[in-house]
Amino acid sequence: MAWSGVWRGDEPVRLNKFMAQSGVCSRREADGLIASGLVTVEGVVVADAGRKVESGQTVALADAAQAALDGVSVLLNKPTGYVSGQPEPGKIPAARLLSADRQVGLGAVPASDQSLPPVGRLDEDSRGLLLLSTDGVVAKAVIGPLSEIDKEYRVRVRGEVTPAIIERLRHGLELDGRALKPAGVFDNGKGRLKFILKEGRNRQIRRMCDLVGLRVVDLQRTRIGPIKLGDLEEGRWRHLTAEERQALIAASTAQSGHLDGD
Known part of the structure; x- marks a missing residue:
């Protein structure tokens, strides 16, 4: 519509x-x-x-x-081992997974030579929700300088997780000489953490954990603003709906999450 x-x-x-x-x-x-x-x-x-x-x-x-x-916008549940954007030699781009046999729902399958830039990268060793789009409005909503959209991650770590470490992860760290924005970080027990971030520095969560003596062994993005990974199976993809597009645009100017643990 x-x-x-x-x-x-x-x-x-x-x-x-x-x-x-x-x-x-x-x-x-x-x-x-x-x-x-x-x-x-x-x-x-x-x-x-x-x-x-x-x-x-x-x-x-x-x-x-x-x-x-609207252009083309797709959601992919990216496995590890794939890079989000233009690959270096020997690397496999996540867009290669956008085939008819992996599609969920309706819509045209992007051509193999079509450029679909990632809207918020997910590194090769991480998995989960990856948004690829040629829609400039969607890109601005998610990664524009004024965007208020947050992203949620489920993380497994090795090392002792203490209340003091959680507090440092939430606020007080810096990367590359710049202080990080306050983050929502929650201890779900047995080395399982939940992160809610409003910025996307290079390998941010892994580097944050390194600073407090924790080692990330698994990192999965489960949400981008109002868009959730849901039951989309790993390696599968689908088109972004018109309703989801409008929800992203609306969320970009109003805080979609409150860095809480609900």
Whole structure:
């Protein structure tokens, strides 16, 4: 279903600005869609990108506009041994797993030569939820500088886990000379930890654990904002739904988790 939104502000706003603020597209993309006659205000096609939208008015995209913007976004339950992005010689890209026999649900299978960048990398030794997408709006929502989306990980470690170590992992560590943001870290017993992070430094969790004398033996990402790995089997993939896309966009501007243990 094509996107529609209602402007709730007190003052009129430019149409292209409203579309960009809603996370639908960039202002430049909005200008192009409007010029192509693919945007309506109160059911009337608009040709002027500078048109003001009044409070309570509904803006909608034609189906053709939505299809052009959405691009391709897939969720993969990545096994260990695969790299997220463009591989170095001898490495296997996770995108190679996007075959028809591994697909769950409907939707076209991406071409073997199609570039699907990772939206939030997952290193070769880690497994779990990996989002691959050509959709710039989705990428901005998940890894943009203003994103509030958190990610959840299940981690198994070797070493003694104490309350003091948990407290240090939550706050007080730094990597590469920069302090880390506060993290949600919870001890689930028997060397099992849960991490909830709002940043994604290179191999962050493994390096955090190294700093407190713990060794990671298994790391699985189970959630990206409102998107959960669920029962998707390892090595399987599926398309991101339109509802999930909108949920990611909404979560990018509002804290989706509170770093709690629920």
